Amino acid sequence: MVLSGYPRSTLLIVAAGVVVVLAAVAMNVTWLVLHWRTGLLVILGLIFTALIISGVVLNTLFLAREIRRNEHQNAFLNAVTHELKTPLASIRLYLETLQTRTVDEARRREFQDIMIADCDRLLHTIDQVLRAGQGSAARPRLKGVRVNLPEMVADCLKLAQTRHHLPEGALVFANRLPEDAARTVLGDADELRSAIGNLIDNAIKYSQPRVEVYVEVDAVEDDDLVVRVKDRGIGIPKAELKRIFKRFYRIQEAVTRFKGMGLGLFIVNSVARRHGGRVYAESEGRGQGSTFTLLLPAAPPR
Amino acid sequence: MGRILIVEDESHLAEGLRFNLEAEGHEVKVVETGEQAIEEVRRDGFHLMLLDVMLPGIDGFRAAAQLRSEGRFLPILMLTARGRPEDVLQGFEAGADDYLPKPFELKILLARVRSLLRRSQWQQARPPAAGPPAGSRFEFAGKTIDFDRLEITAGGKTMRLTTMEANLLRYLVAREGKVVSRKMILDDVWDVHEDTDTRAIDNFIARLRKYVEDEPSQPKHLQTVRGTGYRFVANPK
Numbered sequence: 001m002v003l004s005g006y007p008r009s010t011l012l013i014v015a016a017g018v019v020v021v022l023a024a025v026a027m028n029v030t031w032l033v034l035h036w037r038t039g040l041l042v043i044l045g046l047i048f049t050a051l052i053i054s055g056v057v058l059n060t061l062f063l064a065r066e067i068r069r070n071e072h073q074n075a076f077l078n079a080v081t082h083e084l085k086t087p088l089a090s091i092r093l094y095l096e097t098l099q100t101r102t103v104d105e106a107r108r109r110e111f112q113d114i115m116i117a118d119c120d121r122l123l124h125t126i127d128q129v130l131r132a133g134q135g136s137a138a139r140p141r142l143k144g145v146r147v148n149l150p151e152m153v154a155d156c157l158k159l160a161q162t163r164h165h166l167p168e169g170a171l172v173f174a175n176r177l178p179e180d181a182a183r184t185v186l187g188d189a190d191e192l193r194s195a196i197g198n199l200i201d202n203a204i205k206y207s208q209p210r211v212e213v214y215v216e217v218d219a220v221e222d223d224d225l226v227v228r229v230k231d232r233g234i235g236i237p238k239a240e241l242k243r244i245f246k247r248f249y250r251i252q253e254a255v256t257r258f259k260g261m262g263l264g265l266f267i268v269n270s271v272a273r274r275h276g277g278r279v280y281a282e283s284e285g286r287g288q289g290s291t292f293t294l295l296l297p298a299a300p301p302r
Numbered sequence: 303m304g305r306i307l308i309v310e311d312e313s314h315l316a317e318g319l320r321f322n323l324e325a326e327g328h329e330v331k332v333v334e335t336g337e338q339a340i341e342e343v344r345r346d347g348f349h350l351m352l353l354d355v356m357l358p359g360i361d362g363f364r365a366a367a368q369l370r371s372e373g374r375f376l377p378i379l380m381l382t383a384r385g386r387p388e389d390v391l392q393g394f395e396a397g398a399d400d401y402l403p404k405p406f407e408l409k410i411l412l413a414r415v416r417s418l419l420r421r422s423q424w425q426q427a428r429p430p431a432a433g434p435p436a437g438s439r440f441e442f443a444g445k446t447i448d449f450d451r452l453e454i455t456a457g458g459k460t461m462r463l464t465t466m467e468a469n470l471l472r473y474l475v476a477r478e479g480k481v482v483s484r485k486m487i488l489d490d491v492w493d494v495h496e497d498t499d500t501r502a503i504d505n506f507i508a509r510l511r512k513y514v515e516d517e518p519s520q521p522k523h524l525q526t527v528r529g530t531g532y533r534f535v536a537n538p539k
Binding site: 101 | 312314315317318319321322325356358359383384404405406407408409
């Protein structure tokens with residue numbers, strides 16, 4: 001044996017060294033094994049913790065969303081209650097007034113006009129709620145009648161002018177369609193009128209008291225017709241530009257200053273999608289006014 | 303007949319109410335927001351307020367609570383589309399005296415208006431709990447309070463007092479040098495006998511100090527007596 005030539009003491013030292021190294025390796029390996037296990041446990045623990053945390057986070061998020069949805073629905077219910085009961089209260093008040101008091105002819109006529117306006121308002125509210133109930137399913141509706149878009153927009157503007165008692169010039173209409181362009185869309189005339197009416201009503205409502213609304217009808221490439229409604233109203237924060245089309249959604253700042261049910265834009269969006277079109281909003285932000293663009297496919301030529 | 307403030311942003315309703323209340327012989331003013339309502343009541347004594355709840359800006363609940371916290375106790379009849387029990391309760395908690403859900407019957411509304419006005423007239427007809435000090439003028443430390451004209455003159459400047467401010471000041475002046483508790487003030491000046499929040503009084507005192515003190519943050523005439531109430535001192539040493 002090679003080792004046999006070495007003195008005993010050297011052998012002892014070497015042996016001791018080997019034992020020590022082996023022990024160290026063994027300890028190292030054991031340490032590694034042990035720590036690998038701990039590491040595994042740690043990793044497992046981390047995974048579970050991560051799962052639990054993400055669970056909690058998700059739960060909180062869903063809860064918050066549910067609460068927010070609940071709040072929106074609550075606000076919606078309050079708004080609907082108000083929108084239904086206010087005109088009713090007014091009609092009842094005037095009817096009772098006419099019943100119990102002697103009222104001269106001019107006053108009587110004035111009261112009757114007010115009651116008719118209140119009836120219209122009731123009808124409008126009921127229409128909105130029913131229309132919003134139809135949902136936002138994106139099933140393009142190809143049947144329907146041919147609707148002359150610029151004429152319909154002009155009609156809607158005229159109606160809005162009288163309904164909101166606006167001065168001449170508060171609403172400006174521009175038909176920018178080229179002479180030879182298609183000007184009809186295929187669809188449900190009531191729905192389209194409601195969509196355009198809602199855009200115009202919004203532009204007026206959120207501009208009060210200084211109403212300057214500009215509406216144009218135009219054509220874009222691939223045969224789409226465009227209705228653009230521009231106002232100089234309160235504007236829309238960038239983060240809210242998409243959300244405003246959700247059902248019941250209302251911008252927090254607007255809630256305290258303007259009454260509404262949170263249905264108008266949802267209806268516009270639903271109607272646009274059912275007609276194979278779309279609607280989007282642009283705004284430079286708070287106080288900068290807004291522009292709503294409604295795109296509708298033109299009807300194929302007969 | 304009373305002076306009535308209608309707070310209603312729905313013009314049809316507001317004008318219908320105005321027509322009917324004027325036909326009953328009342329004097330009517332219409333405002334559209336909670337802010338305007340608070341402003342109007344601060345400026346002018348109304349005998350009654352018809353208050354809508356869903357108003358732009360400050361709503362009816364908050365407007366009522368604000369007025370009560372300022373110690374303005376005119377009768378408030380809340381008129382609102384929200385008729386659920388929790389809404390009614392919230393209305394009363396905010397300080398309404400009566401609550402009528404829309405749509406309402408005209409006759410019922412008019413009856414309630416009459417009843418609220420009658421009650422406040424009875425209260426006003428009661429002899430004042432605190433008679434004016436000798437004469438209707440009171441002079442102290444170079445300042446003059448004229449209880450008839452609701453004015454206070456200090457340093458050549460004349461400021462107007464509201465009726466309630468004058469009443470409270472008169473009450474304190476009549477008890478010059480004596481400690482008056484907040485409870486006594488509520489009982490005698492406001493004629494409120496419940497355990498109402500007495501912070502309204504503290505707000506009033508703070509306002510009075512602006513009139514009678516040279517240095518409102520270091521009051522000499524209108525002293526706070528800790529844990530008890532207040533004391534008016536005409537000539538502090």
